[in-house]
Every structure is written in structure tokens, then in C-alpha cells.
Amino acid sequence: MALAVAPRVEVTVVEYRHTPVLLEPALLWLRPPPGGTVVDCTAGGGGHTRAIATKVGPQGRVVAIDRDADAVATARAALADLGERISFVHGDFRHLADILADLGIEKVDGVLMDLGPSAYQLETAERGFSYQADGPLDMRMDRRIPTTAADLVNGLDQRELERIIRDYGEERWASRIAGFIVQARARRPLETTGQLVEVIKAAIPAAARRQGPHPARRTFQALRIAVNDELGALEAGLQAAIAALLPGGRVCVISFHSLEDRLVKQTFLAYGRGEPDPRQAEAGNGGERPRLRILTRKPVRPSDAEVLHNPRARSARLRAAERTG
Numbered sequence: 598m599a600l601a602v603a604p605r606v607e608v609t610v611v612e613y614r615h616t617p618v619l620l621e622p623a624l625l626w627l628r629p630p631p632g633g634t635v636v637d638c639t640a641g642g643g644g645h646t647r648a649i650a651t652k653v654g655p656q657g658r659v660v661a662i663d664r665d666a667d668a669v670a671t672a673r674a675a676l677a678d679l680g681e682r683i684s685f686v687h688g689d690f691r692h693l694a695d696i697l698a699d700l701g702i703e704k705v706d707g708v709l710m711d712l713g714p715s716a717y718q719l720e721t722a723e724r725g726f727s728y729q730a731d732g733p734l735d736m737r738m739d740r741r742i743p744t745t746a747a748d749l750v751n752g753l754d755q756r757e758l759e760r761i762i763r764d765y766g767e768e769r770w771a772s773r774i775a776g777f778i779v780q781a782r783a784r785r786p787l788e789t790t791g792q793l794v795e796v797i798k799a800a801i802p803a804a805a806r807r808q809g810p811h812p813a814r815r816t817f818q819a820l821r822i823a824v825n826d827e828l829g830a831l832e833a834g835l836q837a838a839i840a841a842l843l844p845g846g847r848v849c850v851i852s853f854h855s856l857e858d859r860l861v862k863q864t865f866l867a868y869g870r871g872e873p874d875p876r877q878a879e880a881g882n883g884g885e886r887p888r889l890r891i892l893t894r895k896p897v898r899p900s901d902a903e904v905l906h907n908p909r910a911r912s913a914r915l916r917a918a919e920r921t922g
């Protein structure tokens with residue numbers, strides 16, 4: 598488990614302003630107690646981390662995790678004034694149990710997840726997340742992992758590409774896009790975001806392209822989810838977060854698309870009903886799990902004013918739950 602920035606990853610400390618999404622509701626539902634211990638699983642530019650660290654105060658402790666080494670370096674620099682109360686960790690929140698054990702922390706008062714890519718990742722062409730700026734077809738949040746978006750686009754068979762684009766992008770033109778990708782890469786491998794955008798545009802009929810968001814948005818989302826195994830990380834991370842909560846501790850998740858939100862909702866419901874861990878139960882180990890009380894029956898959405906000020910908040914949904922005693 599790497600708690601420090603891996604030596605081979607070149608780190609960039611960036612000056613960027615990521616306006617934290619749903620900040621007030623996140624603080625309201627997370628309710629970080631003075632002197633408490635709270636984990637921010639997705640530190641990004643440190644916006645939520647700063648607010649949480651301020652609430653827990655100098656006697657409190659915040660663990661700020663990010664799988665992007667640039668984010669960890671940036672948050673560390675931006676939050677230097679808050680001193681020792683924040684521990685920064687370059688890692689994947691799916692390994693939360695190990696991360697807390699390495700820090701000598703047993704239980705926590707709260708866990709926040711603010712999912713998806715950061716403004717910095719989306720706006721930095723070299724990271725390859727953007728369909729609006731040309732860059733290498735990368736999309737790895739953690740550049741220590743071996744597989745890039747280019748590896749998937751050039752290496753997967755057509756059926757698997759179609760499945761990813763359909764399931765993770767909820768893209769109705771998945772079959773055509775996968776077919777066009779396979780034809781294009783037979784001529785030469787697709788290496789840049791710009792090349793992929795051109796292939797997607799050619800695959801989607803002109804009439805369909807004229808409506809709705811950018812034609813490449815769904816395919817880029819799908820590839821990003823696949824490259825970073827975002828749903829696998831969320832499933833494992835949520836379970837680890839709930840297991841780490843003290844009685845009365847709270848977990849709060851901000852998601853940005855329906856696949857994430859559905860997973861959060863279903864996980865909270867299963868823990869709310871006191872269902873045993875299906876894998877443990879199947880193995881005959883009982884599988885008893887902590888019980889949750891759901892705090893937000895419906896997801897909390899941003900106000901019109903927040904969306905006007907920060908269009909990135911448009912699709913955000915927040916759900917929160919509390920571990921019962």
C-alpha cells in the first residue's frame with residue numbers, strides 16, 4: 598500500500614480552482630464533529646477537505662485520499678495552513694481499510710466521496726479526459742496503473758467495446774461507434790482524444806448529433822469508467838466506508854451519473870434493511886453487517902443558483918446515511 602506519492606510518477610502542483618459541489622448540503626449531512634475523525638475519499642483540489650478540516654478543528658483529524666498524485670500534491674499545498682490535522686494519502690479509496698490501518702485509525706465519524714473526475718483532470722488536455730481539447734488517449738486518474746484508454750480502444754474486441762460504451766455510457770449508438778472504432782484502428786491505432794472524437798462523430802448520424810450534449814460525451818464517460826474501474830472502486834469503497842464508521846457516524850456520497858447513484862442508493866438500502874453480506878452468507882459465514890439509517894430519502898440536488906454559478910454541479914446528486922448504534 599503506497600501512502601506516499603510513488604517515486605516514478607511525475608507530480609504537478611497546479612493552481613486550479615475547483616468550486617466544491619453541494620458543499621453546504623455535504624457539511625449539513627456529514628456533520629463533522631469538532632475533534633472528530635473524518636475521511637475525504639476524493640480530495641481533488643481540497644475544497645471539501647478544507648471545509649471538513651475547519652469543522653473538526655485543530656483537535657480533529659482528516660484523512661484526505663486521492664488516486665491522482667497531482668491532486669494529492671495540489672491539495673497538500675493548498676491546505677498547508679491547516680497544519681498537522683490532515684493526513685494526505687495517494688491511493689484508491691477501495692483500499693480504505695488498509696489506508697486507515699496504516700494510519701493507526703480504527704473507526705471514523707464520517708466519510709465523504711465526491712465522485713468522478715476533477716475540473717483539473719477534465720481541463721488538462723495531457724490527461725486525456727477531455728473531448729474538447731486534443732491530448733493523448735489516457736484517462737487514468739492514477740498514472741501508476743498500466744492500462745490507458747488507448748489500450749482499450751485499440752485492444753478490446755468489438756463486442757467488448759460495444760458493451761462498455763452501452764453499459765457505462767448509456768449510449769444508444771454504441772454498436773455503430775464500436776464498429777467505426779474497429780474500422781478506424783485497422784488503418785492506424787487511435788492515439789489521441791481528437792482522433793477518437795472524429796470517429797465518434799462519423800459514427801453518429803448527423804440528425805442525432807445535432808441534438809443534446811457533445812456527441813463524444815457518453816463514449817468518453819464510458820471509457821473513463823472502464824479505465825479506472827470506477828464502479829468496482831465505488832462498490833468496494835462504500836463497503837469499506839460503512840465498515841469504518843462509528844455508531845452515529847455518517848457516509849455522504851456525491852455522484853454525477855445514474856450508474857453511480859443507483860449503486861449508492863442500492864447499497865444504502867441493503868444496509869438499511871440489515872441484509873447480510875451476500876458473499877459471506879453464501880460461504881456460510883453469516884455475513885452480518887453494520888446497519889444504516891438512510892438520511893436522504895431522495896437525493897439532494899443543487900439549487901438553480903449553484904448550477905448557474907457552477908454548471909459542473911448540474912448532474913450532482915448527494916445521498917447520506919448514518920450508522921445506527
Ligand SMILES: C[S@@+](CC[C@H](N)C(=O)[O-])C[C@H]1O[C@@H](n2cnc3c(N)ncnc32)[C@H](O)[C@@H]1O
Binds near residue numbers: 662668712714716
Ligand atoms: C470531483 S473530484 C473531487 C473534488 C474535491 N471534492 C474538491 O472539492 O476539490 C474527484 C476526485 O476523486 C478522485 N478519485 C476518483 N475515484 C477515486 C478513487 N477510487 N480513489 C481515490 N480517489 C478517487 C479523482 O482523482 C478526483 O481528483
